Amino acid sequence: MAATLDTRVTRYEAPSKVTGGTRYAADYMPSGMLHGALATSSIAVGEVVSIDTSTAESEPGVIAVFTHENIADYKQPKGFYQGGPGTASFWPMTSTSIRYAGQPVAYVVAENAAAARRGAALVSVKYETGDASIHMDPESSFLLESEGMNVTKGDVAAGIAQATAVVDETWTTPFQHHNPMEMFAATAEWNGERLTVWTPSQSVRTARGGVAMAYDIAETAVEIISPFVGGAFGSKAGLPPYTMLTIAVAKSLGAPVRLIVTRPQMFTVASFRPESVQKIRLAATADGQFTAFEHIEIGQTSQFDPVVNPGTHMTRAMYASPNIYTEQRLARSDTNTPGFMRAPNEMQSFFALESAVDELAWKLDMDPVELRRKNDTQRHPVADVPFSSRSLMECYDAAAASFGWSERESKVGSMVDGDWLVGYGCATATYPTAVAPSEARVRVQSSGHALVELAAHDVGTGAYTIMGQIAAQRLGLPVGAVDVAMGNSNLPVAPLAGGSVTSASSGSAVHLACMNAGADIARTLTQMDGNPLSGLDHSTVTLVDGVLQGPGNESISLLEALKLTPRGEVTAEGRYAHPDLSSQALRATYKGGYGVAGPVTDKHAMFAFGAEFAEVHIHRWTKEIRVPRLHGAFAAGNILNRKTAHSQLMGGMVWGIGSALHEHTLVDTERARFLNSNIAEYLIPVNADIRDIKVEMLDEHDDYVNPLGVKGIGELGIVGTAAAIANGIYHATGQRLRSLPFTIADMV
Amino acid sequence: MKNFSYIQPTTLDDALRATDTSEQFDILAGGTTMVDLLKLDAIAPERIIDISRIASLEGYTFDDENLRFGALARMSDVGDDKTLAQICPALTESLWKAASSQLRHAARLGGNILQRTRCPYFRETHYACNKRNPGSGCAALDGGDTGLHAILGGSEQCVAMYPGDWAQALIAFDAVVTVVSSKGTRLIEFADLHVPPGDTPDIETTLKEGEIVTQISVPVSAAMKGSHYLKARERESYAFASASAAVGVLEDGGVITEARIALGGVASIPWRAREAEEYLEGVRLDEASAFETGRIAFSEANPLEGSAYKIKLGASVVAGALLTAQKRARQEG
Numbered sequence A: 001m002a003a004t005l006d007t008r009v010t011r012y013e014a015p016s017k018v019t020g021g022t023r024y025a026a027d028y029m030p031s032g033m034l035h036g037a038l039a040t041s042s043i044a045v046g047e048v049v050s051i052d053t054s055t056a057e058s059e060p061g062v063i064a065v066f067t068h069e070n071i072a073d074y075k076q077p078k079g080f081y082q083g084g085p086g087t088a089s090f091w092p093m094t095s096t097s098i099r100y101a102g103q104p105v106a107y108v109v110a111e112n113a114a115a116a117r118r119g120a121a122l123v124s125v126k127y128e129t130g131d132a133s134i135h136m137d138p139e140s141s142f143l144l145e146s147e148g149m150n151v152t153k154g155d156v157a158a159g160i161a162q163a164t165a166v167v168d169e170t171w172t173t174p175f176q177h178h179n180p181m182e183m184f185a186a187t188a189e190w191n192g193e194r195l196t197v198w199t200p201s202q203s204v205r206t207a208r209g210g211v212a213m214a215y216d217i218a219e220t221a222v223e224i225i226s227p228f229v230g231g232a233f234g235s236k237a238g239l240p241p242y243t244m245l246t247i248a249v250a251k252s253l254g255a256p257v258r259l260i261v262t263r264p265q266m267f268t269v270a271s272f273r274p275e276s277v278q279k280i281r282l283a284a285t286a287d288g289q290f291t292a293f294e295h296i297e298i299g300q301t302s303q304f305d306p307v308v309n310p311g312t313h314m315t316r317a318m319y320a321s322p323n324i325y326t327e328q329r330l331a332r333s334d335t336n337t338p339g340f341m342r343a344p345n346e347m348q349s350f351f352a353l354e355s356a357v358d359e360l361a362w363k364l365d366m367d368p369v370e371l372r373r374k375n376d377t378q379r380h381p382v383a384d385v386p387f388s389s390r391s392l393m394e395c396y397d398a399a400a401a402s403f404g405w406s407e408r409e410s411k412v413g414s415m416v417d418g419d420w421l422v423g424y425g426c427a428t429a430t431y432p433t434a435v436a437p438s439e440a441r442v443r444v445q446s447s448g449h450a451l452v453e454l455a456a457h458d459v460g461t462g463a464y465t466i467m468g469q470i471a472a473q474r475l476g477l478p479v480g481a482v483d484v485a486m487g488n489s490n491l492p493v494a495p496l497a498g499g500s501v502t503s504a505s506s507g508s509a510v511h512l513a514c515m516n517a518g519a520d521i522a523r524t525l526t527q528m529d530g531n532p533l534s535g536l537d538h539s540t541v542t543l544v545d546g547v548l549q550g551p552g553n554e555s556i557s558l559l560e561a562l563k564l565t566p567r568g569e570v571t572a573e574g575r576y577a578h579p580d581l582s583s584q585a586l587r588a589t590y591k592g593g594y595g596v597a598g599p600v601t602d603k604h605a606m607f608a609f610g611a612e613f614a615e616v617h618i619h620r621w622t623k624e625i626r627v628p629r630l631h632g633a634f635a636a637g638n639i640l641n642r643k644t645a646h647s648q649l650m651g652g653m654v655w656g657i658g659s660a661l662h663e664h665t666l667v668d669t670e671r672a673r674f675l676n677s678n679i680a681e682y683l684i685p686v687n688a689d690i691r692d693i694k695v696e697m698l699d700e701h702d703d704y705v706n707p708l709g710v711k712g713i714g715e716l717g718i719v720g721t722a723a724a725i726a727n728g729i730y731h732a733t734g735q736r737l738r739s740l741p742f743t744i745a746d747m748v
Numbered sequence B: 001m002k003n004f005s006y007i008q009p010t011t012l013d014d015a016l017r018a019t020d021t022s023e024q025f026d027i028l029a030g031g032t033t034m035v036d037l038l039k040l041d042a043i044a045p046e047r048i049i050d051i052s053r054i055a056s057l058e059g060y061t062f063d064d065e066n067l068r069f070g071a072l073a074r075m076s077d078v079g080d081d082k083t084l085a086q087i088c089p090a091l092t093e094s095l096w097k098a099a100s101s102q103l104r105h106a107a108r109l110g111g112n113i114l115q116r117t118r119c120p121y122f123r124e125t126h127y128a129c130n131k132r133n134p135g136s137g138c139a140a141l142d143g144g145d146t147g148l149h150a151i152l153g154g155s156e157q158c159v160a161m162y163p164g165d166w167a168q169a170l171i172a173f174d175a176v177v178t179v180v181s182s183k184g185t186r187l188i189e190f191a192d193l194h195v196p197p198g199d200t201p202d203i204e205t206t207l208k209e210g211e212i213v214t215q216i217s218v219p220v221s222a223a224m225k226g227s228h229y230l231k232a233r234e235r236e237s238y239a240f241a242s243a244s245a246a247v248g249v250l251e252d253g254g255v256i257t258e259a260r261i262a263l264g265g266v267a268s269i270p271w272r273a274r275e276a277e278e279y280l281e282g283v284r285l286d287e288a289s290a291f292e293t294g295r296i297a298f299s300e301a302n303p304l305e306g307s308a309y310k311i312k313l314g315a316s317v318v319a320g321a322l323l324t325a326q327k328r329a330r331q332e333g
């Protein structure tokens, strides 16, 4: 039974963060530390013919300049898609090869950061330039083939033949970059064969494993420290080249080196949200019953890695249909390997699906909410297993009521507010619930203090606070009496912070560790005389909210019990793995990779759901598009902390507005480079763009997903926002926009 | 960023003395344009003369004839000034709709009018750019992205857009700029301050070596009351204009007797749409004539891929601005 927590706890580190007290990875400066800077390629594809480093070397303050010619060798880790830790399989500066613009070509080390950057600007490279294409070419896409990747159920053509209305359209989504506030950084310090790396990371154990392998040293000789992460959103997962280069340079120089990647370089040295093309055919009978759904997604990837962000795996879980066909394709481009960015599978694919559903509703002259209700299902349409819980229509009903959907005039262009055309749109949000194996260790002292330790990560979401809350509740302690240590690779195994798995997976491990601590003490007390548990069968004693309870009302608080034990404290570990977790997935996590159970197992489908409603305004003269209202209702199992959950969902919705209206990495196709690689020109919403945002969290009980009944919420809020806005624009103007982002130019 | 020598005079005389040097120097005011460009290595002066501590260049005053603004008055102070908003709304609106409040606190009016283009190729040294590096070519025109470029006033060497907002209100209302050098003081019509790129995109103004802008003054005119600055931007704050218009109108007997129209976000320099003004004078201003005025304002536009939409958008913005200005002109008091 999932316990109820005091669910509006403020993040304990909040005051220190907003007053500048929090120390992030780059704030740790070992003594004798030198400063690194990268020089990056000005061409996208080709060969380095020669590099002249002499001017850079004679710049005052510069100590050394490394290129592919003199950087120390290491064994190149495999990339993520080869089952390795690397953010990409291609490691810059290991050869003369240039595969993308902005690729590191030299690493300058100096006495201070300014000198290092000056030096980097003075590195002069001669290239042999090849042809490059920064965009993928959807025409030359190839099919991804692996078990379960593509599905055929029934016969889509036959389903379309039976239909009254068919939507057959293509949607496209652009390059986007994560742009976390905290810059990418790495500080490496060698002590003989031991290595310490401070770096903001979503996966300290992945990084540790990769580095150990690269240098052929024991994993325990490597410590990756990432105490706080100032935003990551997928960009700080895995082991990136800038970290490997810093480690190599520090080794050669025998001194600690810190690199802080510049904002423009952040656009090229790590990953991004790839471009995508989404082709959907959706058909229904006159009363709105779906007869066919087909979704072909073409995602962008690099020349050297096959990035899989399978959006169709999410869309095919959405609505009942007798005939379903989905296909994942990839097309290559001359870019770094793309990766995961908040809802990496769902943002793009749900923009398409939820726009298509709306288009179909207009064709059928049906309320789009009712069309979804008609095709809602409690069984996964392809896997044919029940959803562990699915409250989609409850979300629609709650959000529709709060938004005032019933006041919508159902004619295009019928609503006006002064100089603004007004439209209402809605869309479904979903996010798969996957759970990873995790460990946690807890130490409880009779003084009433507890310490929870695990190698999980707080990427700014409040994970420290949530882990502390879970332990405090189980142990019967105030939240403030529990310290939580995370973000260090020496701590017990925990998954990478991706796929919104942390609360569910590591939270379950913390829960188990606390229960095991209780069981340990119960064992001791039942064997001792003179206490309420004396002589009981220890397996009948359970820990409930900090109290050990026997089968017949015998009870003693955990702290009282601890005082009776010789050591006065207990340390216990919790090992959590979902019963449906495969042994491969388990091994993957212990090797630092990403192994999860779900979202679809052979028994259940596990997803969180939501509904979002947008009011969209388009200005008559300036053609500006604004979203004065966005309401969402979400059902995501047990909400551990309503405050941090609210922030996550709201943050997702804000980002959804950005995805719809602002975010877009501009490119120079001629030279295959990004153009707006700074946060003045890479637009995201500002405060003035965000007005009435409402987040509702519905009660949902789900015992199947994990012992806490928790579904991931970190990425749920962004899914569906773009479609809700697109649908609102149509309602206001009659214009169908199928390409993100929607800008003034689209409305002229 | 390259090393440079740094001087921070507190009087204009000291500043002028600092300009007497063989070092290649730049003037620094609020630094919101300059520091970016320095960090990007797009500019690399040997000496920086930071004039921001010269108290005599701060402040601004209004009388019946002139609105005078010190070159170091802050965008935020002037943009928020209630009196000025009464006298000439276009002058305040074009300030507070610019940049963000943080930038407006830091930025000064002299720096504002002299802000540099946001052409991405100008800002990144990897690219060819005739403005940054004369004779190297123009990456924007050489197959590049021209979505942020000028459809009015460009040349075959450069189509960089002038990004500022306030300048449109200044040019619409015939502002005059006072400049001082060690050789003396002179006045420049604001309309003559910026020069289109032509064959020398690196030359952006008629300022001579060592000249410092000390004051911007705007003669009070009857069309100020009926003025408006309308700005189309991709987000509600902190965004440059996709297209904008600073307009002023005076009506008599139902027809426009005086029209002032300037266009932002579309041209290589602050842009006065004289032909459109001429069309409107003597005409009844309604939706149809407002659109026609907008159309005429862009009749000579040279559409570039990615920014061609600005022709229609710009016309619509001019029309919308004129109709609001007319309402203001008709208000009592």
Ligand SMILES: Cc1cc2nc3c(=O)[nH]c(=O)nc-3n(C[C@H](O)[C@H](O)[C@H](O)COP(=O)(O)OP(=O)(O)OC[C@H]3O[C@@H](n4cnc5c(N)ncnc54)[C@H](O)[C@@H]3O)c2cc1C
Pocket (backbone or CB within 6 Å): A680, B026, B027, B028, B029, B030, B031, B032, B033, B034, B035, B036, B051, B071, B075, B097, B098, B099, B100, B103, B106, B107, B108, B109, B110, B111, B112, B113, B114, B115, B116, B163, B164, B165, B166, B211, B212, B213, B214, B238, B239, B240, B241
């Ligand atoms: C992210 C961002 C968004 C922005 N958005 C907008 C916008 O929407 N609208 C808008 O209008 N502007 C916008 N700006 C530009 C901003 O308004 C200008 O950067 C600012 O006004 C420049 O003033 P400053 O005092 O900081 O100038 P500085 O950066 O100090 O100087 C700018 C230029 O003027 C020269 N200069 C300064 N003062 C004098 C003087 N007295 N005499 C001679 N030369 C001088 C300098 O040498 C330099 O070339 C934006 C800027 C940024 C960074």
Ligand code: SF4
Pocket (backbone or CB within 6 Å): B117, B119, B120, B121, B122, B128, B129, B130, B131, B132, B137, B138, B139, B140, B141, B149, B157, B158, B159, B160, B201
């Ligand atoms: S448009 Fe002008 S500023 Fe831009 S690249 Fe071309 S020459 Fe340079």
